[in-house]
Amino acid sequence: MEFNDLNKLFVYLKDVIKWRLQNPKADFAKTAPKFSLKSLEGSAISEFIITHELSSSEYITLLLALVPHLLPDYFLTIVSEEFPDGSDFPMFGGVKGKNHRGILPTGETVLFILGGSNLKQRVDCFNMFQENHIFHKEQIMYLEGVPAGEPAMSGKLNLFPDCLFELTTGEIPSPKLSTDFPAEKLETELIWNDLVLNDKTLAQIQDLEIWLEYNEIVMKDWGMNSRIKDGYRALFHGPSGTGKTLTATLLGKFTGKPVYRIDLSTVVSKYIGETEKNLSNLFNKAANKDWILFFDEADAIFGKRTNVRDAHDKYANQEVSYLLQRIESHSGLVILASNFKDNIDDAFTRRFQAIVGFGMPGAKERKVLWEKNLPNNLKLDKEIDLREIARKYELSGSNIINIIHFCCLRVLSEKKDRLTTKILMEGIKKEFLKENRMF
Structure with missing residues (x-):
């Protein structure tokens, strides 16, 4: 971050404020001090202004909101310089904070600096705080x-926290799991070659990769944003341990997009309206971010709507309808994962661009999973035939990982130099018993 550029902008802002204090009736567009962004080319704040195509009025408003975070005495110093004997100047606006001891700018501050005493120019400033404005x-x-x-307009001028960090550090920090943001970031050291899926599933995943890589070009450069709805919605369905979460994580890793898994336990509330509030916080935080939202075990909240028998059913259906609305209006990739496709409400499935099935791996895939995940340090007894093991025991990818982990620990604890059939069978049996399956 080039702080010299911020200094230049704050000096310019001071010139504008002093000009307005001395010329309350002047026309901003005609006589206000001018500033060339070319002198800041390449800095974080200039890139922000240029990327968002902010006008001079808009970036002055942005600077008004930013400056108290860095220079708490900024406005007091300017006002005291212009009015050394003191003056109560209500046209300037501004309020005192609970902790902040300087002046906090308000919408009235914007009206004064940009509009002065000209009513039309003051009214024009209202547009910057409408829902359709870029702010x-x-x-x-x-x-x-x-x-x-x-x-x-007497309300305080506030920056969203992410914007504050972007303007001051050039980076937006990753959000932490909390009640305000009920999601955690997913990361992995694995690569696509570590993911073992059948050819049909892989082909569908490649479609998602293509959307992530090229959709912005289609929407913006090719002008399709007026014809195609923003966002992409995909359903991953299949048994636990078949690669749904890993696939979502790898999609993010290899397209450079953060993946956040929604913690449904912190979203769903028994109190009326709280679930919608929690989800609203989530989607508001994710708005305009290049994130992938991954709803694991989504049928718990995106399940089928019921016939209304009581107030509980009524509000449960409202939650589903609200979710449908927010997912449809979200501009990024939303992935819903479920163990059972039929558990998802039909109103949702009709709106998915992709429905990807993750089946249990066949004998061929299971053999690959065994071979890919067994560590090189773990030697196998010669009587262990992985092809036969893969054919005989129907296991998911996560089952196989669990068994290998068990075998590694047991071999080390028994001071053995290789994996025996006995230890391997113990691991397989243990995994079957966990799922109440016959061994």
Whole structure:
């Protein structure tokens, strides 16, 4: 981050504020001080302004919201320089914070600096705080709410936290799992070659990769955003341990997009309206981010709607409808994972662009899984035939990993130099018993 560029912008902002204090009736577009962004070319803040195509009025408003975070005495110093004997100047706006001891700018500050005493120019500033403006759509900044009866523009000018970090550090920190953000980031050291799937499933996954890589070009450069709805919705269905979570994680890893698994236990609430609130926080946080949202065991919340027999059924159905609306309006990739496809509400499945089945691996895939995951340090007794083991025992990928882990620990604990048939069979039996399956 080039802090010299921020200094230049804050000096420019000071010139604009002093100009307005001295010229309350002047036309901003005609006589306000000018600034060339070319002198900042390549800096984080200039890239932000250029990328979002902000006008001079918009980036001045952005600077007004940013400066108290870095220079708490900024506005007090300017006002005291212009009014050394003190002055109560309500046109300037601004409020005191609970902790902050300087002046916090408000919407009224924006009205004054950009509009002065010109009513039309002041009214034009209202547009920057409408839902269709980039400040709202891209979650850059907003006006804080005010008590009933107070002027709307007397609300504090606030930056969204992600925007604050992007402007000051050039990076947006990864969110942490919390009630406000009920999701955790998924990461893996594995690569695509470590994922063993049948050819049909792999072909469908490649379609998702293509969407992630090229959809933005189709939508923006080819002008299809007016004809095609934003976002992509996929359903992964199949038994546990068949690669659904790993596939989602690898999609993110090899397209450079963070993957967040939604923790449904922190989303669903027995209290009316709380589930929608939790999901609203999640989708608001993910808005305009290049993230993949992965809802594991999604049938727990995206399940079939029921006939309304009581108030509980009514609100449960409302939750499903709300989820459907938020998923459809989300601009990124949303993956729902379920062990059973039939558990997902038909209203959702009709809206999926892709429904990908993850079946139990066949004997061929199981043999590959054994071979790929057995560590080189673990030598096998010559009587162990992996082809026969793969043919005889129907196991998922996660089952096989669990068995190999068990075998490695047992071999080391018994001070053996290789894996015996006895230890391998113990591991397989243990995994079958965990799932109440006959061995």
